[in-house]
Amino acid sequence: MKLFLILGAINGFLAVALGAFGAHGLEGKLSEKAIDTYEKAVTYQMFHTMALLVTGLLLVKFQSGGLIWAGWMFFVGILLFSGSLYIYSITQIKTFAMITPLGGVAFLIGWILLGYVVAKHL
Structure with missing residues (x-):
């Protein structure tokens, strides 16, 4: 599905931009623990951006409801x-950490x- 490729590209851009902002714009403004948390957000965003792109590419070959759900x-x-x-x-507002x-x-x-769709079709 083209949408997941577009979402992957947008999220890849955002992960790089937010990572750069964290490294340069937040340096000295947040505690070391807060910076570590921020970096974890960037890392997980980038890993799952790759998953979105893989899902989009697989949807070109296999039209599967499971893949569509995986992408979402x-x-x-x-x-x-x-x-x-x-x-x-x-913000250090704990309510947000409870959403994670x-x-x-x-x-x-x-x-x-x-994994299920790949095991079924490949």
């Missing part, structure tokens, strides 16, 4: 996991679905 789970995971960690690291596990569950579901 990766995208939702980026929003919830990385998004909540970005906000939490900057929901994004982690979305990532796990995405990987299970991707």
Whole structure:
């Protein structure tokens, strides 16, 4: 699905831009722990950007509802996991950190679905 390739490209751009902002714009403004949290958000966003791109490429070959769901789970995971960690690291409002596990569950579901479809079709 072309949409997941576009979302992957956008998220790849954002991961690089937010990583650079964290390294240069937030240096000295956040605690070391907050910077570590921010970097974790960037890392997970980039890894799951790659998963979005792989999902989009696989959809070119296999039209599968499981792949479509996997792509959405990766995208939702980026929003919830990385998004909540970005906000939490900057604001230190614990409510945002409580959202993070929901994004982690979305990532796990995405990987299970991707693995299932690949095992079934390849």
